[in-house]
Amino acid sequence: MQDKLPIISLLDVRVYYAAESGEVKKALDGVSLTLKAGEWLSIVGANGSGKSTLAGLLLGFIPVSGGERNIPASLVIRGVLQQPEAQVLGDTIEEEFHFALSHLHISGEEKARRRQEALHLVGLHHPLDTVIARLSGGQKQLLNIATALAVKPDVLVMDEPAAMLDPDARDRIERIVQSVTSHGTAVVWITHHLEEATLCDRIMAMSKGKCVYDGIPESFFYPEVTAMEAKSDTKSYGWHLSPCEEAGLEPPFTVKTCLILKQRGKLQDVNPLRPEQLAKEAARW
Numbered sequence: 610m611q612d613k614l615p616i617i618s619l620l621d622v623r624v625y626y627a628a629e630s631g632e633v634k635k636a637l638d639g640v641s642l643t644l645k646a647g648e649w650l651s652i653v654g655a656n657g658s659g660k661s662t663l664a665g666l667l668l669g670f671i672p673v674s675g676g677e678r679n680i681p682a683s684l685v686i687r688g689v690l691q692q693p694e695a696q697v698l699g700d701t702i703e704e705e706f707h708f709a710l711s712h713l714h715i716s717g718e719e720k721a722r723r724r725q726e727a728l729h730l731v732g733l734h735h736p737l738d739t740v741i742a743r744l745s746g747g748q749k750q751l752l753n754i755a756t757a758l759a760v761k762p763d764v765l766v767m768d769e770p771a772a773m774l775d776p777d778a779r780d781r782i783e784r785i786v787q788s789v790t791s792h793g794t795a796v797v798w799i800t801h802h803l804e805e806a807t808l809c810d811r812i813m814a815m816s817k818g819k820c821v822y823d824g825i826p827e828s829f830f831y832p833e834v835t836a837m838e839a840k841s842d843t844k845s846y847g848w849h850l851s852p853c854e855e856a857g858l859e860p861p862f863t864v865k866t867c868l869i870l871k872q873r874g875k876l877q878d879v880n881p882l883r884p885e886q887l888a889k890e891a892a893r894w
């Protein structure tokens with residue numbers, strides 16, 4: 610990953626809106642971001658921190674007020690937005706794929722193959738003539754993800770993709786993201802549920818239109834405690850704050866549990882992010 614060049618770079622970008630009061634609302638206030646092929650980037654932050662604005666900027670439907678937005682025109686970027694209905698064009702599943710794939714110079718057989726593969730991947734097993742209006746919110750979201758995947762984009766931007774999904778469907782989407790990133794697609798996953806940001810390569814945390822953290826998940830969720838401190842004083846974990854806590858965000862349950870255990874002298878050398886990792890470590894003692 611380190612040796613790859615960025616396929617997208619934003620430099621000191623700003624997005625300003627005129628608020629009704631006459632003041633300027635700074636939705637993004639000097640954000641820089643690079644994205645490499647095959648990278649999984651999670652963007653986290655509280656409501657109103659600028660996450661969706663950043664998504665709109667990457668997808669090209671929000672213009673910048675200042676700074677540089679370097680995204681090659683040849684890059685195929687697809688988005689899955691928060692409101693699945695807002696994205697649907699067709700009346701049926703078949704029509705939706707027809708619209709999504711119509712611009713591609715591939716045979717009808719290849720389009721049908723991609724459609725079948727994408728529907729199978731997301732676990733949507735409805736007949737092709739199913740009326741989309743009759744699908745649940747979560748099923749519409751899965752359909753949006755499937756049509757985006759069928760295009761085989763270079764970059765997939767997903768804004769709260771799991772908000773309407775049950776845990777099984779969310780796990781499935783996480784596995785799909787692991788698979789597509791391993792094949793070179795970069796994924797930007799926006800969420801304020803931090804449990805969803807534990808498998809990614811990198812986390813970018815937003816607060817009031819600014820980036821307050823950009824780095825690996827482990828150093829976002831766990832406070833920096835030196836090996837010496839950890840050995841000499843198990844209470845260290847109680848008074849050091851992680852970047853996640855400093856940003857005012859609630860760490861995932863797994864992390865909170867592990868921090869309590871660290872304060873009691875357990876699990877000093879490991880920083881599990883996923884429940885299964887914590888279970889494995891706990892099983893050792």
Ligand SMILES: Nc1ncnc2c1ncn2[C@@H]1O[C@H](COP(=O)(O)OP(=O)(O)OP(=O)(O)O)[C@@H](O)[C@H]1O
Pocket residue numbers: 626627628634635636654655656657658659660661662663801
């Ligand atoms: N069209 C607009 N006009 C004026 N202000 C806007 C507009 N769009 C967004 N904003 C403001 O910009 C800020 C960032 O909004 P944005 O939707 O990007 O945040 P967010 O982090 O995605 O929030 P959420 O998690 O609630 O979706 C908010 O304060 C919002 O009110």
